[in-house]
Amino acid sequence: MTRRIKPEAYRKQLSSELRQLGGVLERNASDVCFDTGPITQAASMCGSSKPYGPESWGYQVDDLRFRVKTPQKVIPNSVGEYLQVVMNFKIQGKCSDELTDLIKLLEFSIVVTNDEGTYLSSWHFDKHIVSDDGGDAEPEDAHPLYHFQYGGKNLAPLEGNHGGILILPSPRIGHPPMDVVLAIDFILSNFAGVHWKGLREKTDYSKRLSDAQNRYLKPYIESMFSWWNTGRESDFVRSLWPHLI
Numbered sequence: 723m724t725r726r727i728k729p730e731a732y733r734k735q736l737s738s739e740l741r742q743l744g745g746v747l748e749r750n751a752s753d754v755c756f757d758t759g760p761i762t763q764a765a766s767m768c769g770s771s772k773p774y775g776p777e778s779w780g781y782q783v784d785d786l787r788f789r790v791k792t793p794q795k796v797i798p799n800s801v802g803e804y805l806q807v808v809m810n811f812k813i814q815g816k817c818s819d820e821l822t823d824l825i826k827l828l829e830f831s832i833v834v835t836n837d838e839g840t841y842l843s844s845w846h847f848d849k850h851i852v853s854d855d856g857g858d859a860e861p862e863d864a865h866p867l868y869h870f871q872y873g874g875k876n877l878a879p880l881e882g883n884h885g886g887i888l889i890l891p892s893p894r895i896g897h898p899p900m901d902v903v904l905a906i907d908f909i910l911s912n913f914a915g916v917h918w919k920g921l922r923e924k925t926d927y928s929k930r931l932s933d934a935q936n937r938y939l940k941p942y943i944e945s946m947f948s949w950w951n952t953g954r955e956s957d958f959v960r961s962l963w964p965h966l967i
Contacts, residue, residue: 780814866896
């Protein structure tokens with residue numbers, strides 16, 4: 723039985739969690755994430771945003787910046803000691819426990835540059851938009867509902883100067899859905915491992931992370947497991963992972 727959710731309380735709870743996330747980053751990771759203002763702004767937006775009517779929610783985080791040490795084996799090796807990682811994040815959905823309704827729109831971009839801006843790399847993660855009337859043609863290539871993809875419009879500042887690199891639209895790499903808590907954790911885990919490990923020792927950060935995993939990761943994994951547990955006929959599960967057969 724689906725739990726009855728009060729939309730106003732739901733939005734208020736998400737807003738509070740965003741403020742708590744900003745606070746823990748400010749206290750414990752200010753040298754890598756030095757301005758949490760975009761998270762505070764998102765929290766204010768979340769308290770009142772109703773993009774799909776009174777039982778919906780949404781927020782966006784604009785230009786949240788991280789300064790990280792350049793990893794080993796980076797190419798080219800002349801980019802300098804530090805890199806700038808800029809994330810933009812937008813999510814909208816219904817006040818629901820059901821993964822099919824919880825997220826209606828999800829866009830997450832990661833742009834990495836050196837301090838001078840002469841080198842640039844970009845990934846984006848999103849939810850594949852399917853029209854309400856189901857009239858979309860099925861993609862020829864594997865197109866998981868939630869997926870990472872390299873490149874995209876954020877490479878535009880290079881003005882076509884891509885050297886000898888061939889940039890393709892595929893593969894689209896399937897990945898569980900994320901809110902901004904999981905998105906920030908993803909960035910820290912891949913670009914600032916020392917800070918990531920330290921934050922996970924902090925109760926206020928691990929609580930936010932656990933709540934986000936329960937809300938987004940758990941239903942995704944349970945949906946995937948149902949393919950083998952209850953029958954291999956769910957179009958929704960197949961949309962999550964088109965390779966299933």
